[in-house]
Amino acid sequence: MSSGNGAPENAGPGSSPEGGSHSHPPSRPRSQTQRSQSAVQSRTELLHRILEEALAGKITDDELxxxxxxxxxxxxxxxxxLDELAQRRLQNQQGARPQGGGDRPEGTEGTQDNAPESVRNRISWELLKEKLDALRTDKFGDSDAFDLLASLRDDEDDGAIPKAVLDVAPYLADVGGPSESDEHITKTLEIRRVLSREKVADKVITHLQLANLPDPLPRSIWRDIVADKFVHFEKIFAAIDSAFDHDDEPKDFHGGYVLVKRDQFCARKPVETxxxxxxxxxxxxxxxKLVYRHRAAELDAYKRIILNVFRARRSEPLIAIHIDRDVxxxxxxxxxxxxxRTRSDIPLFTHLTSPYASSSRASKAPLASRLSNPSAKRSFLAVHPNQPFVESVLWxxxxxxxxLDEGDWDADEELMNNYSMDEPDLDALRAFRDREVNTRRWSSPIDPQLAPCMKTSPMFxxxxHDKARVVTDHAASGLNDGIPRPEAKVRYDAMQDFGQALHDAHRRYPGRHITLYKxxxxKAFxxxxxxxxxxxxxxxxxxxNYHIVRRLVFGSRASPRIWCSVSALLCWIASVRYRIRGLCVYMDDFYGWDFGDSDYLLFFHGCPYDDEKxxxxQQLKIIGFWVDVISLSITMPPHAVDDAIAAINTFIVTPNRKPHLREWQRLAGHLNWILNAIPLGRPALSSLYRKISGKTKPNASVFLNREVISDLSWFRDLLPSALGVRFVDQGRWDPEEADCEVWSDAALTGGMAFVYGHEAFVYKIEHPDPANEPDILFFEMFALTSALAHLADLPSPPRRILFRTDSLNSVDIHDRFRATESQHNAPLLATASITIPxxxxxxxxxxxxxxNPRADMLSRLLLEDYARQYPEDRISFFSPPRELLPLRWQNTF
Incomplete structure (x- = not known):
């Protein structure tokens, strides 16, 4: 038999009686170092004795x-x-006459009936026919008898590539076969091979037709099933009708023709529901399952996949039927x-975006070709407003x-090895390799002499949470350098976006039962x-071993952008065609809300998603955060807080305070994810991003300065007390819904002031170090922070506070909660220290x-004028909460 990858394990040429060469099945290795000369001689004598006993009629052919x-x-x-047995029996029958003599005219070929090989083949078949029938009563699926038969009948092709060919082109052995590690596919191919011989298949089919099945099948369909060929379900549907003749195979006719009944040839019954x-x-x-017993679990799981598609599109069952046919x-x-599921992603996507008529014979043309056909019914995407975009994605x-690569290619690329890995990492990488090769997303090993312009990238x-993710580092290999950052930039829907959708839903549909889904x-990329x-x-x-990766990888700058293009079309279909409400996407996570009595999951069952996810x-974990539509909150689970604290601690104690740029970027990504639940923590990352701005070499060291350490430490210490986001409140209420209204102002030559109700507060600004004094925007912002600190200390602090200021810059920074300069970031850190806990x-x-006259008069220290104009107000001096500022700014005023 051939090995799992299609290459003969120990094939070698053997001489036939005509002098031709044949490629024999693999033999058991026989090493002369393991057998003494006497043992070899004894075995030869024993085989010769068995042959003589068979010739003498002392043992039957079965006994032989x-x-x-x-x-x-x-x-x-x-x-x-068997060769020698056949030749000697023939010689005995012919009286030892020469093969070429007798009545045959000179130059005329002998008939097959007189040829030694034909006799040997005929005898071989007869010898094993009865034995094969006995072996077939063993547990079905045991292929020993078929393998033995195949080994004795070498006029049948065993599928192995001749050794002479492999000597010249050894790489052909790796073409087309499954990975040796995929025992499932290898077993299928082995059974398929041994059943491929017509006479073997005939007897197996006869045996199978005796099985007691709920829906017996005709012989023609059994033949396709035994050969592991595609079976038309319309033919099965017609065949399981009680009136169908199950002995439906064509009958041999003279002149190379066969006789087929018309009703059997045309019998098809549409599968429509x-x-x-x-x-x-x-x-x-x-x-x-009777023939390929090892496929039982695979077929059961596949059935569940298709049933999910049926249930996703209850009104259009042909979608699932056609997806099954294509797969x-x-x-x-x-x-x-x-x-x-990854092998059915394109059929799923194509059919989900296609129109379906009532016929079971809908066109199988690709979606792009159907869109370009003016006579075809327009698909859902045909009304998309950006058709060039649609066509590019489908193409x-x-x-x-x-x-999106625009870089230069060097014919002599430098080869890069993988990073140093410990044993668990290596095991994970090998397991990933095996899975990718088996699914053909990676090639089998290729020639180690790479062609010009081929490029290698390291992996790590x-x-x-004990789950390994393999990263292909296109940054280290330089592949990402050729992809412009602006072209690859993406923006995912954050939890704030989802919070807005949930807030709007609560306000628009008060009292309705709202449910979350995800x-x-x-394996998105x-x-x-x-x-x-x-x-x-x-x-x-x-x-x-080198492999070619045929899919996009985790580690390419372009992969997120391309994936978002595909998911954007899916979302457009979901929103426009299915009216799915509040749909959001974060990388490979689709999530949203709907009413409890809606079939909000229908669309998603038709896509390549993880069933268990x-x-x-009403309480659901989405992109790592707990979303609760009852308590109206988005919070981090405790382990996520612990992981973030550990990541920050590891980073700030990096030896020599010089983490690689890759480590900076990794931490930034981790903390950016946390901002989904704690958006007011954004100022903690400002100094980090300023530090790595413009840097592109991932392995370059970047000095960790005091400001970054201070900001990260602030964020770390604040995490345990973070309450998460109450999306029904977070800045999404109207001004008239405020519990308290505060007016604030500041003046460099005066002070900071804020007023609420009939309470007026002022602080006189002094500048001990004019060379290091903050600007006016700093004080405008810190006046607001001071008011927040004051109100938070009240016995019953207000929950919603509305600030009014005449500083447009302060409004803008607080709206985005992001500042580009360190001095403006400092008041934001102080404000977040109050609001987050x-x-x-x-x-x-x-x-x-x-x-804003009252706060303006106070900030210019016009206290007497203020008292005359607003006698009902009480003026007080306050001490600003400078301890909430980073150390650098605490003593600058």
């Missing part, structure tokens, strides 16, 4: 086969014995795991995406084929200066 098997004779030894499909699938799958047709071309799904493993895409030319740049190495409820919500709106 048994003796050879008990002796564990190799296929070559068995073939030699979920019930039709389930009945036909069960009939087909039951038959497949099974692809399988017939090249076997794969039917329950592998990429079919032909492969180009990753990142662990998160669906996680399975691995669903995206890479352009064939770009694949040459995606070479990776594992255990000294399609969830819904207390949950106080505030808004800042602009008023013209003339509409």
């Amino acid at each position: 086969v048994d003796r050879l098997r008990n002796l564990q004779a190799t296929p070559e030894e068995s073939t030699d014995i 979920e019930g039709d499909w389930v009945r036909v699938f069960e009939a087909w799958a039951t038959a497949v 099974r047709e692809d399988y017939a071309k090249s076997p794969f795991h039917l329950d592998d 990429g799904l079919e032909h492969g995406f180009w990753p 493993v990142v662990w998160q 669906s996680d895409v399975s 691995l669903n995206l084929p890479a352009h064939p030319v770009w694949q040459l740049r995606q070479v990776v190495a594992v255990d000294g 399609q969830l819904d409820g 207390t949950g106080i919500d505030f808004r800042v709106i602009h008023v013209p200066g003339e509409q």
Whole structure:
């Protein structure tokens, strides 16, 4: 037999009686160092004695086969014995006459009936026919008898590539076969091979037709199932009708023709409903499991996938029916795991975006070609307002995406090795390699002499909660350098966006039962084929072997942008066609809200998502945060707080205070994710981003300065007390809904002031160090911070505070809660120190200066004028909360 990858394990040429060469099946290795010369001689004598006993009629042909098997004779030894047996019996029958003599005219070929090989083949078949029938009564699926038969009948092709060919082109052994580690596919191919011989298949089919099945199948369909070919479900549906003749195979006719009944040849019954499909699938799958017993779990899982599509599109069952047809047709071309969702991503996407008529014979043309056909019914995407974008995405799904690369290619690229890894990382990398090769997302090992312009990238493993993620570092290899950052930039829907959607839903539908849902895409980037030319740049190495990566990778600058393009179309379909409310996307997570009685998951069941990650409820974990529509909050789980604190501590104690740029970027990404639940923590990252701005070399060291350490330490210490986001409150209320209204102002030559109700507060500014004094915007902002600190200390602090100021810059910075300069970032840090632990919500709106007279008079220290004009107000001096500022700014006023 051939090995799992299609290469013969120990194939070698053998001489036939005509002098031709044949490629024999692999033999058991026989090393002369393991056998003494006497042992070899004894074995030869024993085989010769068995042959003589058979010639003398002392043992029957069946006994000869048994003796050879008990002796564990190799296929070559068995073939030699049968060759000699056939030749000597023929000689005895012909009186030892020469093969070429007799009545045959000179120059005329002998008939097959008189040829030694034909006799040997005929005898071999007769010898084993009865034995094969006996062996077939063993547990079905045992292929020993078929393998023995194949080894003795070498006029049948065993599928192995001849050794002479492999000597010249050894790489052909790796083409087209499954990975040796994929035992499932290898077993399928082995059974398929041994059943491929017509006479073997005939007897197996006859045996299978005796099985007691709920829906018996005709012989023609059994033949396709045994051969592991594509089976038309319409034919099965017609065949399981009680009136169908199950002995339906064509009958041999004279002149090379066959006789076929018209009603059998044309018999098809359309599969149009979920019930039709389930009945036909069960009939087909039951038959497949009888022949390929190891596929039972695979077929059960595949059935669940298709049923999910049926339930996702209850009004359009043909979508699921056609997806199933396309997937099974692809399988017939090249076997794969039917329950592998990543192999059905394009059929799923194509059919989900396609129109369906009532006919079961809808066109199978690609979506792009149907869109360009003016006579075809327009699909959902045909009304998309950006058709060039739609066509580019669909073209990429079919032909492969180009990753926005604009860089130069060097014919002599430098090869890069993987980073140093410990054993757990290596095991994870090897497991990933095996999975990718088995699914053909990676190539089998290629020639170590890479072609010009082929480029390697190092890989490393990142662990998160005991789950390994393999990263292909296109930054280190320089591939990302050719992809412009602006072109690859993406913006995901953050929790603030989702909070706004939930807030709007609560206000618009008071009292309605709102439910959350989410669906996680399975292996998002691995669903995206890479352009064939770009694949040459995606070479990776594992255990000294090079592989070409055929899909986009985690580690490419372009992968998020391309994935977002695909997910954008899915979201557009969901929003426009299915009217799904509040749909948001964060990388590979789709989530949203709907009413409790809606089928909000229908759309998502038709996409390549992880089944166990399609969830819904009123409390749901979305992109790592707990969202609660009852308490109206978004919070971090405790382990996420612990992980963030540990990450910050590890970073700030980096030896020599020089973390690599990659470590800076990794921490920034981690903390940016946390900002989904704690958006007011954004000022803690300002100094970090200023520090790495403009730097591009991932392995370059970046000095960790005092300001960054201070800001990160502030964030770390604040995390345990963070309350999360109350999305119904966070800045989304109208001014008239405020619990307290505060007016504030500041003047460099005066002071800071704020007023609420009939309480007026003022602080006189002094500048001990004019060279290091803050600007006016600092004091405008810190006046607001001082008012917040005062109100938070009240016995019953207000929950919603509205600030009015005549500083447009202060309004803008507080609205974004982000500042570009360190001195303006400092008041934001102080403000967040108050609002995050207390949950106080505030808004800042602009008023013209003339509409803010009280705070203006106080900030210019016109206290007597203020008292005369507003005698009912009480003026007090306050001490600003300078201890909340970073140390650098505490003593600058």
